[in-house]
Amino acid sequence: MSIKTILTCLTDTQTAEAVLRASALLARQHNAHVIGLHTIEALVVYPGIAMHVPDSVFAAYGQSQKEQSAELKTLFETYLHAEDFASEWRLVKSQSETASERIVESAQCADLVVMPAVDSDTQNNAHARLLEAVIRDAGRPVLVVPKDFKADTLGQ
Template sequence: MVYKTLLVILKGEADTPRVLDFALPFAARHNSHVIGLHAEALPIAMATPMGGSMADFTVEMEAEAAQRHAALRAIFEERTQAEGVAAEWRGYESVSGDSAVSGIESARTADLVIVQQNDPDADSRMTADVEALIFESGRPVLLVPYTFKGRSVPFKEVVVAWNGSKEAARAAFDALPLMKEAGKVEVLTVDARDTLQQDAGLAGAAIAASLARHDLDVTTRAEHSAGLSHGDVIANRLAETDADLLVMGAFGRSRLSEFVFGGVTRTMLQSMTAPVLMAR
């Protein structure tokens, strides 16, 4: 598998330079075609308390949206041309104006999606429903931390969070081109259990062997949570190894249970310190 088509989600002018600093060198390394995508909210006619249409206000909103579209497209085209990357632009208007949601259909025909993690301090108009993109697109999503600085370079060490699930399996094999780029991979298990098929002490051994057959330097690591959340255990391991990419399956529950019980997926979406590839 190779990443020949990249979909790059651009939420606004604040995140665009950072995302392109990551995505374009990445595309150059993988000889990828890059699709830049941004969405704006459809202008909706509003009414005054007296019943009259606020046409002037709607026209002003439409003009501002068109200006943002034009500005982002200009940045995208200038950057891709300067770096010699094959590219195309897709601009949308939708009811929500959410670039991630508007990008779901395009994502389904891409090898990989790149999007920035939401910045909790950003204007709400500059955030996106990244979870919908992960859970509904059917494609691997590579998340760039909102703290990312500089230009992306080849990954050096990858941690694969492994629990034997179909989501983890999909993420591991979707990330093979990145693992080959790095060469060094650690398969991490947390609180593995004995099953009829496998002793807990051997959890991760089978996937490690499969990955090693791709000429990768693969090791396994078993951790116990000891009262910490699994998300915290994974984050701590990333810090200990200085790994520069996490690969994991994306798991979802109802929003209420996520709020009450937390969740590894949500933890990593909120507090990632390195790029994270998620697949569902």
């Protein structure tokens, strides 16, 4: 299989370095194009629940999403700026769709998707569902990288 485009899904700052390391190793081996993708998910309030959500909650959520995106973009650019292969940053907002749907959409143009593994310490069910949906629906191979990945080689 020829790998020419690698979609690197950056979901949080704790796992970003491991995912970027794995993507860079593969991109060097295959002279591939790396796309760093961060998806901002909309704050969904279910209409069946009768409760008032103040505007400040939406504003705080939006601000935290912007800050996390800026941190991930900085990590992406810092980690890949000196590489010989092509790389680009993409920030995608999922308004009515879920984050997994937007990632699957982006994966259709890639040869490989690289995502962080579910952290067994936190039992993050949302990330587990995201990972499962991408693996099931992307139609592309998905390399799942543990957060403590520090190897100097990959795929030998």
